[in-house]
Amino acid sequence: AQSVTQPDIHITVSEGASLELRCNYSYGATPYLFWYVQSPGQGLQLLLKYFSGDTLVQGIKGFEAEFKRSQSSFNLRKPSVHWSDAAEYFCAVRPKAAGNKLTFGGGTRVLVKP
Amino acid sequence: GAVVSQHPSWVICKSGTSVKIECRSLDFQATTMFWYRQFPKQSLMLMATSNEGSKATYEQGVEKDKFLINHASLTLSTLTVTSAHPEDSSFYICSADRQGPSGEQYFGPGTRLTVT
Numbered sequence: 001a002q003s004v005t006q007p008d009i010h011i012t013v014s015e016g017a018s019l020e021l022r023c024n025y026s027y028g029a030t031p032y033l034f035w036y037v038q039s040p041g042q043g044l045q046l047l048l049k050y051f052s053g054d055t056l057v058q059g060i061k062g063f064e065a066e067f068k069r070s071q072s073s074f075n076l077r078k079p080s081v082h083w084s085d086a087a088e089y090f091c092a093v094r095p096k097a098a099g100n101k102l103t104f105g106g107g108t109r110v111l112v113k114p
Numbered sequence: 115g116a117v118v119s120q121h122p123s124w125v126i127c128k129s130g131t132s133v134k135i136e137c138r139s140l141d142f143q144a145t146t147m148f149w150y151r152q153f154p155k156q157s158l159m160l161m162a163t164s165n166e167g168s169k170a171t172y173e174q175g176v177e178k179d180k181f182l183i184n185h186a187s188l189t190l191s192t193l194t195v196t197s198a199h200p201e202d203s204s205f206y207i208c209s210a211d212r213q214g215p216s217g218e219q220y221f222g223p224g225t226r227l228t229v230t
Contacts, residue, residue, distance in 0.1 A: 034218075036221075041205075041224070041226070042223060042224065043118075043120075043207055043221040043222050043223040043224045044158075044207070044209075044221040045221075046218065049218065090157060090158070100146065100211050100219070101148070101160060101163065102148070102160070102209075102219060103160075104157045104158045104159075105157065106156075106157045107156075107157045109155075
């Protein structure tokens with residue numbers, strides 16, 4: 001079955017420390033890959049996306065993600081976390097040949113300690 | 115950038131009444147819009163795909179007679195929750211598919227519905 005998994009429900013990180021959020025997908029072929037961030041009571045903001053080409057993708061707010069085909073993963077990273085990065089992060093995929101529906105992972109809530 | 119708005123941002127209604135939520139793409143045309151539902155501390159679940167000028171496509175388990183979707187123009191889709199019950203209380207988010215190769219959806223800010 002097709003699925004998107006974010007293994008970590010919560011992550012707590014100290015301000016200034018690095019952050020890595022995991023995302024694994026299970027699809028027959030490599031889909032389009034996205035990372036979104038959601039602040040409490042807000043909609044979703046796109047951080048970055050991968051369609052093809054360079055497997056290291058740069059996004060907004062200092063985030064980057066690396067696509068690894070062999071591991072079916074698209075992990076999100078940030079070298080130095082700011083208190084404003086505390087939010088919910090969602091990985092999402094869209095199969096290339098199945099219309100334009102997005103499937104979301106369960107989300108990872110990031111807490112930032114001062 | 116592409117902007118999607120939702121109205122209202124929050125609404126409280128009594129059980130048994132109906133509530134309409136609007137989703138607008140402000141600076142682009144969207145032949146396809148999507149409606150999601152999000153329970154507290156959970157992920158987004160796709161409810162339906164709204165296509166301009168045609169019937170919406172509902173996901174399995176979503177009652178089409180309860181969640182009425184209308185996509186009458188290229189910039190507006192509406193979701194009407196009919197005969198609302200407390201279990202319909204949730205955060206409803208729409209997104210609009212901007213035509214082109216980017217494959218990107220633009221999300222609205224969400225509508226918080228509370229049914230008392």
